[in-house]
Amino acid sequence: MQSKLTTDRLQLKIITSDDLDDIHHSHSLPETDRYNTLGIPKNKATTEAIVQQWLHQQRVEPVRHFSWRISDRNNQDFIGLIALHLGEERFRSGKVWYKLLPSHWRQGLATEALTAVLNFSFRALHLHRIEAGCATENIASVRVLEKVGMQREGSKRKVLPIRENWVNNYEYAILEEDWKAMYN
Template sequence: MLLNPVTTADIAAIHRLHSMPETDEYNTLGIPASVDVTTAVVHGWLSDADQKVWRITLKDTREFIGLIAMKFKAARFRSAEVSYKIDVTYWGKGLATEAVEVLLAYAFDKLQLHRVEAGCAVDNAASARVLEKVGMQREGCKRKVLPIRGNWIDGFTYAILEEDYKQQKGR
């Protein structure tokens, strides 16, 4: 797979991804009402200096299969939160795990972060498995933290520290 920064040229593919009921099931954004809504979301990402968003494409075909993002906390914390969304066609193939592993390598090896966090809805077992496979530890459960389709649902919090990452990579 390849990770490249999102551009406005990706809006149609992002809109399609965000419009899938399966990818919306645990998403706080909800299904966009129109491509204009998606356009506004993408422009927000591009103007947010504390966030980087990458499109995930297959290396051989360059087909768009998802998104992965990193939202940075204040610099003194050397910390960020990762999130991702994969096209339902590619679920269960290890691609989300691979994308998160690439982002963790970037976070710890290149950016020298101290901590990377992630969260998922308590019922999102597939996402919890991804986070656990990459070495993140479940740190807790936040009650009714995620606004999804008019309801507040509980979310797990996960994190991996730089020292955990280095230990698991044998560094």
């Protein structure tokens, strides 16, 4: 398993149980919950159950789920999370999601982290397609997805349960050939 990815400013490391406090803090912030389907956890035990599920998924061979802690490369401060979940092997596809602490928004860090995960996906895993979705009102996430070369393929009406409301979702994807055209 690829346990660490690095960029100019970031280090992405596979999460461990030691990351629980940082993950719980990030999941508990109303700002990060604004477009998140998980909702704010009732307590730390709720977050721990989610983290334990991620850890279990990462131990299953072959690994089909990667959840990384995003940290500042210089001081290792927690910035957020990013994950890649692989689909059926024959389709060579995956789905990504990310969440950053509000203090790290608007600095290009989500774009940098997502670029690293896409690079890993296409170069190391030889995937064909990576997908992502975001609430239609989440303009910042739309910008990140488009900056890395993902194309909007459509939308779904009232598919995301967010804060007891159903909201619309944009569907994005990037193909291996798109990635190669941009980065080779």
